[in-house]
Amino acid sequence: MDISILGGPILGIIPLGDIVLYFTPFNLFMFAAALAFTALIAISSTESQVEAEFGTLKNREVKVDKAEFKLRRFLAIVCGLATAGAMVTGDLFDFTLFVTLIGIVNIGIVAAVKEIDVLDAAFQYGLIAMIGTLPLFGGAALILASTGTISLLQIVQIPYTTSLMLFGSILFFLGVAGETGVAPFFATKAEMFRTPGSPFLLIIHLSSLLIIVRTIEILLIINKPF
Amino acid sequence: MNLMANILLNVTIAFLVGSILLGFQRKVMARIQMRPGPPIIQHLLHTFKFFLKESAFPKTAAMPFYIAITAMLCVIWVAAVIVGPVTEGSLLLFFAIYAIHKIVEHNAGSSSGSPYGKLSCVRAVFSAAAEVPLFAVLIIIYLKTGTMILSSIVTYQNQHGALLLSIPLAALMFFVLILSKSPYSPFSITKGKDIVSGYETEHLRGYLMFSESISWYMLLWIFLTVFIGGLNPVGYLIGMVIITAFVAFINALTPILNPNHSVMTQVTLAFIGIVGSVILLLY
Amino acid sequence: MDQLKAVSWFVFIISVASILYALIINPPYWIVYAISIVFIPLTILSFGLLSMAKGKKEEEEDKRREPFIGY
Numbered sequence: 001m002d003i004s005i006l007g008g009p010i011l012g013i014i015p016l017g018d019i020v021l022y023f024t025p026f027n028l029f030m031f032a033a034a035l036a037f038t039a040l041i042a043i044s045s046t047e048s049q050v051e052a053e054f055g056t057l058k059n060r061e062v063k064v065d066k067a068e069f070k071l072r073r074f075l076a077i078v079c080g081l082a083t084a085g086a087m088v089t090g091d092l093f094d095f096t097l098f099v100t101l102i103g104i105v106n107i108g109i110v111a112a113v114k115e116i117d118v119l120d121a122a123f124q125y126g127l128i129a130m131i132g133t134l135p136l137f138g139g140a141a142l143i144l145a146s147t148g149t150i151s152l153l154q155i156v157q158i159p160y161t162t163s164l165m166l167f168g169s170i171l172f173f174l175g176v177a178g179e180t181g182v183a184p185f186f187a188t189k190a191e192m193f194r195t196p197g198s199p200f201l202l203i204i205h206l207s208s209l210l211i212i213v214r215t216i217e218i219l220l221i222i223n224k225p226f
Numbered sequence: 227m228n229l230m231a232n233i234l235l236n237v238t239i240a241f242l243v244g245s246i247l248l249g250f251q252r253k254v255m256a257r258i259q260m261r262p263g264p265p266i267i268q269h270l271l272h273t274f275k276f277f278l279k280e281s282a283f284p285k286t287a288a289m290p291f292y293i294a295i296t297a298m299l300c301v302i303w304v305a306a307v308i309v310g311p312v313t314e315g316s317l318l319l320f321f322a323i324y325a326i327h328k329i330v331e332h333n334a335g336s337s338s339g340s341p342y343g344k345l346s347c348v349r350a351v352f353s354a355a356a357e358v359p360l361f362a363v364l365i366i367i368y369l370k371t372g373t374m375i376l377s378s379i380v381t382y383q384n385q386h387g388a389l390l391l392s393i394p395l396a397a398l399m400f401f402v403l404i405l406s407k408s409p410y411s412p413f414s415i416t417k418g419k420d421i422v423s424g425y426e427t428e429h430l431r432g433y434l435m436f437s438e439s440i441s442w443y444m445l446l447w448i449f450l451t452v453f454i455g456g457l458n459p460v461g462y463l464i465g466m467v468i469i470t471a472f473v474a475f476i477n478a479l480t481p482i483l484n485p486n487h488s489v490m491t492q493v494t495l496a497f498i499g500i501v502g503s504v505i506l507l508l509y
Numbered sequence: 510m511d512q513l514k515a516v517s518w519f520v521f522i523i524s525v526a527s528i529l530y531a532l533i534i535n536p537p538y539w540i541v542y543a544i545s546i547v548f549i550p551l552t553i554l555s556f557g558l559l560s561m562a563k564g565k566k567e568e569e570e571d572k573r574r575e576p577f578i579g580y
Contacts, residue, residue, distance in 0.1 A: 006374050008316040008319070024316075025309075036298075040291050045291075047292075048286045050286055050341055052341070061339075193332075199291045199337065205351060206326075209326075212325070217318060220365070225369050
């Protein structure tokens with residue numbers, strides 16, 4: 001199989017020892033998007049949420065205080081950079097490390113919020129993210145065991161798919177789903193977005209969606225249907 | 227032709243055709259509801275009109291993110307025009323563009339500090355859980371054709387016949403996705419009238435409408451290219467008008483669903499589509 | 510001329526100039542893609558910011574302070 005039938009022709013590779021970064025138009029677009037959003041977050045101030053007050057006709061503004069703002073901005077930038085890294089890495093183990101970093105940082109972004117509902121949601125998401133780590137690394141390890149390499153550019157050369165590779169990639173997908181909190185786990189994660197502090201919340205959503213898109217590419221690289 | 231001229235031409239066509247199709251959709255909906263309805267160019271006129279109207283930037287907004295997020299919507303759909311009609315690139319890239327569209331929808335809502343926008347933002351996260359599986363239709367196309375590149379998919383269809391006939395459930399899933407992106411649709415929970423049009427309320431409206439016209443054109447373009455393939459410009463136009471009219475019929479006759487019902491309907495359709503298509507592919 | 514207007518004029522001129530550059534000089538394809546993805550939206554955004562109407566000075570503070578209930 002040729003990798004260019006998935007994301008377009010390879011524009012270039014950056015070999016960093018074992019870890020090879022590769023750029024197709026698909027990877028490059030997502031990399032640039034992640035970096036652009038991270039840069040926007042770094043320079044933006046936060047929104048202040050307007051809420052109705054009970055018993056009066058007045059509105060209440062919920063602001064993010066300065067210490068919390070600095071902490072959350074730092075974590076959001078780390079998350080954005082990890083997302084950008086995960087978009088271009090050509091190394092499966094590297095990708096899993098980025099995904100776990102995103103999982104940890106996502107909890108951190110909302111952990112400083114002083115709202116019970118949001119903290120509850122973050123706690124439940126954190127549990128799923130921790131549990132998701134096991135299938136994530138287990139799946140990557142099984143793929144390594146069955147193919148002998150974790151370099152995607154090497155795996156793509158292998159002309160067949162064994163059942164162990166398929167099993168490994170199912171585990172891998174479960175791990176990513178838990179770690180980024182998508183589809184079945186999204187209900188708990190959506191509650192996290194009710195907190196004020198808009199641009200930082202962006203990166204939680206951005207990282208999970210982009211990681212899922214990239215995971216689909218990786219799964220199609222590992223499992224060749226024909 | 228000069229590449230830049232080609233891109234500019236395609237963006238302009240996407241904007242004009244998209245606006246007129248959205249106007250046409252309103253007209254069809256009005257006639258079904260036995261109203262005379264606005265003229266077909268109304269959406270286009272509104273876009274120009276909103277460029278001349280005043281915009282206030284709320285004190286509660288996250289600046290400059292508040293302005294940049296609207297620009298981001300335009301950026302991704304101009305990128306879509308380049309990937310689509312200009313270069314016929316990778317379908318996977320559209321998946322990425324669509325994912326970022328959901329992110330923009332989510333953050334355009336939350337960046338202003340408005341309570342309506344905030345609700346729209348939370349609903350965008352909910353609906354992403356349902357619409358991203360719908361976009362997984364790409365995998366089915368890949369399993370069928372063995373490629374993600376649009377030009378190769380068109381070549382495949384020239385040899386084997388339209389994909390609409392061989393993987394109909396995948397086409398249905400993509401149609402539901404198009405339906406959810408149309409105005410007044412039963413699935414448009416992020417733009418619901420109960421939350422005062424959600425994230426669209428307080429942004430630069432003309433600019434948003436410009437991007438939405440391009441996005442409507444591009445979604446229809448992808449549907450026609452991927453499932454019918456190899457059309458000439460007139461064929462594209464006829465196909466787009468037919469799909470828009472069909473969508474208008476559905477939108478005029480259905481109420482907007484409650485967010486939970488909307489998401490569950492989409493998830494059910496996605497599940498039926500994916501499982502059904504895989505079974506159809508195996509046997 | 511306030512700050513927003515000055516920035517908009519600046520961005521508008523830069524983006525129109527770069528689009529014209531790509532139209533006339535015909536640079537390598539990836540530069541054209543970069544220019545069109547970044548500068549076509551910026552042209553329209555800055556045009557929109559320039560062409561939008563300006564309200565009265567004394568009303569502006571009210572509009573900014575209570576944007577979600579006033580209208």
